[in-house]
Amino acid sequence: MADILSKFSKYADNAIEEENPTVRAMERAGKRIVKLNIGDPARFFPTPKYMVEAYVRALREGKTTYVNPEGIPELREAISARYRRLYKVSASPEDSVFITHGVSEALIFLNSMLVDPGNMAVIFKPYYAVCYSGFRIFGGVPILQEYDEERGWYLDTDALERRIQAAKRAGGRVKYMMVTNPSNPTGMVLDRKTLRSIVEIAKDNGIVLISDEIYDEVVYNGATFTSASQLAKGVPHIIFNGASKDLDATGFRIGFTIIPGEDKVSMALKKTVLDFCALRLCVSTPAQYAVAEGISNRKEHRKEVSAFVRAVEDRADFASRLINESEYMHVVPPRGAYYLFPKLDAKRLRLKTDREFVHKLLEEEGVLLTRGSGFGGDGHVRLVALPPKEILGSAIDRIDRFCRRHSR
Amino acid sequence: MADILSKFSKYADNAIEEENPTVRAMERAGKRIVKLNIGDPARFFPTPKYMVEAYVRALREGKTTYVNPEGIPELREAISARYRRLYKVSASPEDSVFITHGVSEALIFLNSMLVDPGNMAVIFKPYYAVCYSGFRIFGGVPILQEYDEERGWYLDTDALERRIQAAKRAGGRVKYMMVTNPSNPTGMVLDRKTLRSIVEIAKDNGIVLISDEIYDEVVYNGATFTSASQLAKGVPHIIFNGASKDLDATGFRIGFTIIPGEDKVSMALKKTVLDFCALRLCVSTPAQYAVAEGISNRKEHRKEVSAFVRAVEDRADFASRLINESEYMHVVPPRGAYYLFPKLDAKRLRLKTDREFVHKLLEEEGVLLTRGSGFGGDGHVRLVALPPKEILGSAIDRIDRFCRRHSR
16 A cells, blocks of 8 residues: 555645744744745735625625535626726626635646646746646646746746747647746736737647736736736636735635636636536635625725735835845845745855755744745745834844855 | 647536526526525524634634644644544544545545546445546546445445455556445445444455545434444544534535544555645635634534434435325435435336436426436435425425326
8 A cells, every 4th residue: 555645646745834844843842933934914914804894794694505616696796897997808707707715726626627647838937836736746747937037037938939839849738828927936027028928829829828816916116917818818818816915815715717718718618617616515605705895895905905015015125125135145126926036145055955944044043934946946945025124124134144154 | 729628627527516507597587496406504504603603703813814734723623532532533633634625625635645547446326426526537437336225225345345356356456445424415324334344345455445424413313323433443544524514514614634543554645635735725714713613612512413413304304204205206214414315216207317307397396406316326316305394395295296297
């Protein structure tokens, strides 16, 4: 029975959570850990009260039964209206919007419905850890196309086109191409021209475009967000979004999948997502009502999100500045989401890998980051710019002190 | 792009939900439907107030952040204590109990971590629809071992042993064997002797035993429930349970996975379930607190569940009697869960399949059942015995009237 596990289960790996056992042991021993590993806004900015109260109302009104597998109409309508208003996208609430247990479940559905072992997908690198693992546990073979850090995480779309052509010539079947925009972990926001080229490449090569837009309202420093759905009309594509980030409700576990197209492939995707939804009956019923209110109550939402984004900008800029003052790290300041992805100066440090860096930093300084290799960015670390500046400042001081101690 | 879908996505199929489009169209046209298709106790017995209020408290206390992937300690401890108290099972809350988005997600983890295309699993038939589909979407090849309806859904364990031997001789790799006990859809409760034989067969053949025990407190008519964990000490096994049925909180979407063993295989399973949990960050945070209270407040729970089980027994017996008075159907009265799985008298009916039966019954009488073939029980229908007797009585009258109209 030793080989009981499936061939690809070894890819079930999320670097963000991997230091949990060490953290727990340290906490049991009375140590305090500064956790900059997980992008959880609700830890520092309480989930808006108007959503919490909508949740309470739903519970007390008995909204605790099963509901439709694809989600309650109220929430699907709110999401459809939001994409129409913000991005002029027409996605029918009746058959083009699906509610999932976070975007995480949407990733399982995506890979289960599209990927046979050996199939390929383009994943841009650095990637969100679970986009990669979620593909590999289904036996997918990734084409990892790199963003160029030297050029501010620039994407060379000509090189992308060549990679896809080469993969196809070698007999590869490329099923989808996935962007996370704004990017986790780099904080880069894709410009319209690059996104347009990506859409063209998807179209020309018969590849489904997947756009994870869960940070779409968290943009700053002059960046403008463009939804893939604005440019991909007529090209089969799937949009992921959710309540965790823009709405600051991570613990609700509500994700959205939107498939606006009416073409044959989009129709097949819609039917199949619905079939997968039916397999797990439904998503948290009261939470769906809370999120419907979260989106529909635009006045409250605007107030909350604008204060939140201003604070994130302030903290991310502050942390970027401090990091770039250190001799041992350099970061491209983010313009979206709330992560910093600095590069460690390998020549100046005596630590062999970013994994070792993260583990020792935790043990020695009680500061928890995530290793960059977990995002396909070896030699980097990811930190979350959500805590107040005094916490961020002191953490970065400790990181710098740690680097000095381990420098050559 | 026509063949964009994965090879096995066609198996994503849940008969319970398949009439939804017709139902919605009928409801839009002003028709009232009696829904006996889905096992949702919260529709007829409100989710207990003490749990709803614990949920509200959690929300207002700001329990809306991400928490541990495997679940909050309070809930894992409550589950561990419950299995110790009821079944004398020692399962460490620290590393043997995992919280999932319902048992549905646990089924995805199970199949993803154990099944390579072509691997086999024993699934007893009739089965819970998703146990079958969830295995097949990962390319699994089922060994369907039948319960004998004529003998009150008796399981012939000698025949089971022979089937497994034959599969192994033919080169098959049998990864797991799954029982749903009490059974959905038949309401049968496995006796201790049969369960013991199943455990022995799992042990002798190096097969992981999976026991879905989500209805473990819903037993009646003199049946005694035995948990697989009571008999499988030393044999690698996984227990599924959750808040939906015993605790009457379907819309909370909280499932439990318990892996009590300390053997090598169990340790590998625990590590892998934890890795899969980490891929989706966590399960609804406030709901976990509500369910922890749901289990821990034994006084309130006992009061609720005993009233509930008495009502279920009364309704299931009533419905069984009515069905057995009809000339067109026969049912083995259930002793657990809350489903009736009558056999239709094919010789007397002019309808070709149970699918046609269910669809026409819905259209003509506004009564929604689930086709038995969705559970591997062709020629049967499943109905839920949860509504009050006047609703059940009138629905069964309409079913009988429908049969008469379509009899030969």
